Amino acid sequence: MNIPFFAFKRKYAPGSADREQVKKIVDEVLDRGIFIMGPEVKRFEECFADYIGAKHAVGLNSGTDAIYLALRAIGVKPGDEVITVSHTATPTVSAIRLTGALPVFVDVDPHTLCMDPALIEDAITSKTRAIVPVHIYGHPCDMNAIMDIAVAHHLPVIEDACQAHGAAVGGKKVGTIGTIGCFSFYPTKNLGALGDGGAIVTNDPTLAEKVRELRNYGEATKFHNVIEGTNSRLDEIQAAVLNWALDSLDKNNQSRQRLADLYIKELGTAPLTLPPLSRGTSERVWHLFVIQVEAEQRDTLKAHLAEKGIETMIHYPTPVFKQPAYGFLDYTADDLPVTTTASQKILSLPLYPELTTEEVRAITKEIKSFLSK
Numbered sequence: 001m002n003i004p005f006f007a008f009k010r011k012y013a014p015g016s017a018d019r020e021q022v023k024k025i026v027d028e029v030l031d032r033g034i035f036i037m038g039p040e041v042k043r044f045e046e047c048f049a050d051y052i053g054a055k056h057a058v059g060l061n062s063g064t065d066a067i068y069l070a071l072r073a074i075g076v077k078p079g080d081e082v083i084t085v086s087h088t089a090t091p092t093v094s095a096i097r098l099t100g101a102l103p104v105f106v107d108v109d110p111h112t113l114c115m116d117p118a119l120i121e122d123a124i125t126s127k128t129r130a131i132v133p134v135h136i137y138g139h140p141c142d143m144n145a146i147m148d149i150a151v152a153h154h155l156p157v158i159e160d161a162c163q164a165h166g167a168a169v170g171g172k173k174v175g176t177i178g179t180i181g182c183f184s185f186y187p188t189k190n191l192g193a194l195g196d197g198g199a200i201v202t203n204d205p206t207l208a209e210k211v212r213e214l215r216n217y218g219e220a221t222k223f224h225n226v227i228e229g230t231n232s233r234l235d236e237i238q239a240a241v242l243n244w245a246l247d248s249l250d251k252n253n254q255s256r257q258r259l260a261d262l263y264i265k266e267l268g269t270a271p272l273t274l275p276p277l278s279r280g281t282s283e284r285v286w287h288l289f290v291i292q293v294e295a296e297q298r299d300t301l302k303a304h305l306a307e308k309g310i311e312t313m314i315h316y317p318t319p320v321f322k323q324p325a326y327g328f329l330d331y332t333a334d335d336l337p338v339t340t341t342a343s344q345k346i347l348s349l350p351l352y353p354e355l356t357t358e359e360v361r362a363i364t365k366e367i368k369s370f371l372s373k
């Protein structure tokens, strides 16, 4: 067996339709000769805003800068506090630190592994300037509860939707529920570019304009800097690829859903914890399929699957608060017990539209046989 965790080599295999299409897209950009801030970025911003159901989208170079610039746009400054989770990809936290603000971690809900709304109010201080919930693995946070708290405390919410393109709560896509939504188009995402890319979405025209300035050296017009900015632009080639990929996002999310359904059916009786399903009005998407097994079994199961040719990953093996770079924040496992335990039990199984049902059956068979011993 040879089941990779990521399947770009399959998607872009020599001679495949996707590879030929991407070559055509790159050729078109080369023929046009516009590489920065051209028609592809403009079109992508319009189409992505339309897809997400937001008034504005601003194309950026990464999800990290999407979060950073969203925080800058709402006025987060050095010394402010921003409430978020440690059970996330490190860039959520590095983006907060780029503003000079201090991340304040709350623990996650043991079922969804998303921010536990019951813990937010205790973390709010006079320095709190924003809440950054993370829709981890494609599962929406409890946005109704989070928004109630945010509104009561007059706090903006910056949604980290970098893993949740197309997920929704109450019919609204994630990214449009808070003040600004942040997306990554890192190649492995449900909507992925051929390199780095990102975007913010918002219904607020002033915030959208501010992010447009911030991403382009702080320029309001050419060579006129109204704010200290940076270069966080999405480029034309990535935007052109994203314009093409956006058309298949729903179809690909459905393929992921079918494969996740099969995983759930096949693993239903196994002694492990399955990932959370859509519940109530929340509609999740499947970015990662993350199971939880006993901590003592996790690494041996991973090794066993690797031996059988099945590649898995852990998102994330070391919680951000335990990373050497963030030791100065001074959190311990006792502060974040659910985050800590989850990091010892989680295992991400392969999940992408190019994965076959036979492969899912083979993976689940190996997992079941290992856990039955």
Ligand SMILES: Cc1ncc(COP(=O)(O)O)c(C=O)c1O
Pocket (backbone or CB within 6 Å): 061, 062, 063, 064, 065, 088, 089, 091, 092, 134, 160, 162, 163, 183, 184, 185, 186, 196, 197, 198
């Ligand atoms: C939850 C989360 N936040 C932020 C990011 C940062 O996105 P990027 O890699 O595009 O900077 C990612 C992607 O890696 C992510 O998964």
